[in-house]
Amino acid sequence: MPTVRTRPPAVAGQxxxxxxxxxxxxxxxxxxxxRGPGRLPPRxxxxxxxxxxxxVPHAGYxxxxxxxxxxxxxxxxxxxxxxxLILGVDHHGAGAAAAVSDVPWRTPLGPVETDHAxxxxxxxxxIEIDEAAHAPEHSIEVQLPFLQYVLPHPRIVALMVRHxxxxxxxxxxxxxRSALEGRDVLLVASTDFSHYVPPPVADRLDHLAIDRxxxxxxxxxxxxxxxxxxxxxxxAPTTVLLAALAGEPLTxxxxxxxxxxxxxxxxxxxxxAALTMSTAPA
Numbered sequence: 001m002p003t004v005r006t007r008p009p010a011v012a013g014q015x016x017x018x019x020x021x022x023x024x025x026x027x028x029x030x031x032x033x034x035r036g037p038g039r040l041p042p043r044x045x046x047x048x049x050x051x052x053x054x055x056v057p058h059a060g061y062x063x064x065x066x067x068x069x070x071x072x073x074x075x076x077x078x079x080x081x082x083x084x085l086i087l088g089v090d091h092h093g094a095g096a097a098a099a100v101s102d103v104p105w106r107t108p109l110g111p112v113e114t115d116h117a118x119x120x121x122x123x124x125x126x127i128e129i130d131e132a133a134h135a136p137e138h139s140i141e142v143q144l145p146f147l148q149y150v151l152p153h154p155r156i157v158a159l160m161v162r163h164x165x166x167x168x169x170x171x172x173x174x175x176x177r178s179a180l181e182g183r184d185v186l187l188v189a190s191t192d193f194s195h196y197v198p199p200p201v202a203d204r205l206d207h208l209a210i211d212r213x214x215x216x217x218x219x220x221x222x223x224x225x226x227x228x229x230x231x232x233x234x235x236a237p238t239t240v241l242l243a244a245l246a247g248e249p250l251t252x253x254x255x256x257x258x259x260x261x262x263x264x265x266x267x268x269x270x271x272x273a274a275l276t277m278s279t280a281p282a
Contacts, residue, residue, distance in 0.1 A: 007105045007131065007158075011138040015060045016145060020108045026061050027149045031073065035262055036066030041076035041150055049078040050280040052250055053187035053241055055213065056146075057272035058089070058139040058234075063260040064192070064272040068146060070255040071274040076150035081186035083115040083155050084147060085176070087237035088140035088190045090162035095133025098172050101158040102129045107141070109148045113155045121179035122159065126171055133160055139190040139234065161236040166222050169236055173218070173243030180244065189241040191234020193257075193271030202259050202271040205230045210273055214252045218242035250277045 012018035017026050031040050054071040057064035090097070102119045105112045123129055134140070140158045147154040161172055193209060194202040209232055212221035218239050225235045232238075253276050259269035 005103050006111065007101060007103050007134055009107050009141060010136055011141060012108055015138055015142050018108055023108050023145055024149070026065070027069075027145055030061055030065030030069040033066035033069070035256075035258055036069040037073045041073045045076070045080075046078045049081065050278040051075060051078055051186060051276060052248065052279060053189065053245060053277040055189045055191060055238060055241070055273065055275040056143065057192050057274070058142045058190045059192055059260065059270060059272065061142075063263045063270070067256055067258050067272045067274045071276060072146045072150045074276050075147075075186065080151045080154070082184040083118055083157060084151075084186045084188060085118065085157045085159060085180075086140045086143055086188045086190060087241055088137060088158065088160045089234045089237060090133070090137065090160050091139065091233065092136050093162065094136070096128045096130040097162040097164060097168065098127040099130035099133035099160045100127055101131055101134045103131060105141070105144060105156065105158065107144045107148065109145055112144050112148065113153070115155050115157050118157045118179060118183060118185070122157065122175060124175050126168065127159065127175050134158060143188055143190055161240055163236045166219065169222065169239045170243055173240045176240060176244040177247075187241055187245070189234060189238040191232060191238050193230070193232045193273060195231040195233065195270050196268040197231070198267060199259055199261055199269050202269050203257070206232075206257060206271040206273065210254055210257060210275070213238065213242065213275055214254060216242055216246065216250065216252055218246060245277065250279060251281060252277045
């Protein structure tokens with residue numbers, strides 16, 4: 001029988017542990033950390049789901065794992081979605097500007113299936129299937145062990161979006177919105193915020209962006225990041241997420257903002273935030 005092609009882990013042993021047992025412990029430390037939930041996720045789920053989307057960081061787990069765990073705790077509380085669409089960053093600039101993957105992914109915790117039907121619905125210009133574009137990129141990969149920890153047998157679609165003009169991001173969002181129709185999908189936008197600035201600068205700039213996310217203002221987010229020169233690497237996927245869900249009645253909540261200097265003393269930090277979008281009232 002032919003071997004099924006998979007996307008292997010690219011940053012295991014760098015951003016997170018490369019052995020399954022150590023990785024599970026690393027995820028649990030993120031949940032137990034005082035910067036995160038301070039507890040492991042619940043064992044019993046609600047039969048309903050109000051959660052529509054989360055915004056989470058993608059740095060090494062030592063630095064951003066506890067903040068990501070705050071959002072993944074919310075995922076663990078509710079009925080699992082049929083599919084998770086992960087919108088990631090293009091840090092490398094190789095391949096398609098909006099690249100979707102159509103193969104299973106693998107982490108040290110095992111394989112993660114891809115929703116091929118949703119991939120086909122997304123494979124419309126300017127989005128195209130491009131496995132090579134995903135090969136070196138970490139922003140989607142680092143979300144997978146968390147999803148494997150909080151969901152039974154998660155199924156994903158990985159969509160990497162390169163930064164570009166508003167018109168391009170708006171067009172990608174239109175394709176995403178159309179593909180989501182009639183499907184049970186949780187969306188994830190993978191982003192860090194300010195990079196390598198003093199903590200007070202990161203606090204001020206990041207909250208300018210976070211305020212636009214809380215207002216569900218996709219164009220306002222794009223404009224403030226551009227205008228203030230905020231080094232938010234995931235502006236593209238976050239803008240696409242907000243624009244794709246613009247017509248839905250959702251409430252956005254900031255769970256926590258923090259930075260890398262909370263994990264290790266440093267003068268210039270990277271900012272992180274966890275946010276949720278849900279149908280539940282504020």
